[in-house]
Amino acid sequence: AAAAAAAAAAAAAEAEEAAQPTESQAINAALVALVRNSDLFGLRKTIRQIEDRFNARHNYPYIFVNDVEFTEEFKRGVRDLTRAQVHFGTLDDDSWKIPEWIDQERYAQVKQTARYPHGEKDSYRKMCRFQSGYLHHHPLLRNLDYYWRIEPDVEYYCDMDYDPFVFMKERGIKYGWNIAMTEFMATVPTLWNTTVQFATEHPEFIAHDSLWQWMVDEQGRYNGCHFWSNFEIVDLAFYRSKEYQAFFEHLDKAGGFFYERWGDAPVHSIAASLFLNASQIHYFSDIGYFHPSVLTCPSDARTRGSCVCDSQKSFVQNGLCTARFLQVKQALLDPNATTPAAS
């Protein structure tokens, strides 16, 4: 009974702490992740760094969602690390399923023969579909204007000496990224054609200064470039827009989340590159970051923000997609420049 009373007191203290008003937020934003209970320790590493590098000064809330209930151990393990509010939620069944229109036999065949990471898994495909089409509609995110996506086991190498949400809002930026790379093409063989079909049906959805050129090669095929969405800071009005929503539904009906293994990274990236203007997409080259197995590190890492990464090892050094993004964006923003800057 004493242990139960102590636990109840601890829970009450925890609830009280969570409900305490923190410094008033200029922006309705949160740090958000879909995670599993088994990700607790990887996620604790991430939160520790986010708090030390940024959020202890801002106290933006965290939102975690899961396809099963979070355990008490998980909730405690997360709440221990922050003064900010933490919200935990589960998903509704529609957002985490194999849709009725998927041909089960064809899909079973695909899983058996797939030769790419996670090719045999239902859960990975449901995860990608959820992050593409449903996370931004989750009830816990309903009143949110911006989110910063986080994941277990990532690293933040530098102090953030400004608030990226404010930075984006002041400039009308809708999508922020920090690593761009090419996709395993075996996971997206028909994604581009399915996209072109959509764009042909909806030319009115394509932004005037869209970055689509960033994603196509000389033959007009998808070159695989995408923003790595394990880090992304997004104005959620973009994902809730009729353009994005219609695009997701078109992709979902085509079945490629299951017959192939379309990732939320190329889906978000293609949508951003078609429906947003170049000026609305920002490369956060100053945010030093690692997700297994790639890192990005600012070129002036030794002198700024207490960075603890090696610029020489930064992926951007050999990142063709990053250089191409900068060239295409520069050409769109300043069409008179003859030699677009590549840095």
Ligand code: GDP
């Ligand atoms: P990768 O980054 O592509 O290697 O994929 P991850 O394994 O890191 O998964 C991406 C994110 O989705 C991580 O935050 C995972 O915790 C989460 N995730 C992946 N699969 C599942 C799942 O089946 N259930 C839940 N709740 N989260 C998942």
Ligand code: MN
């Ligand atoms: Mn990951």
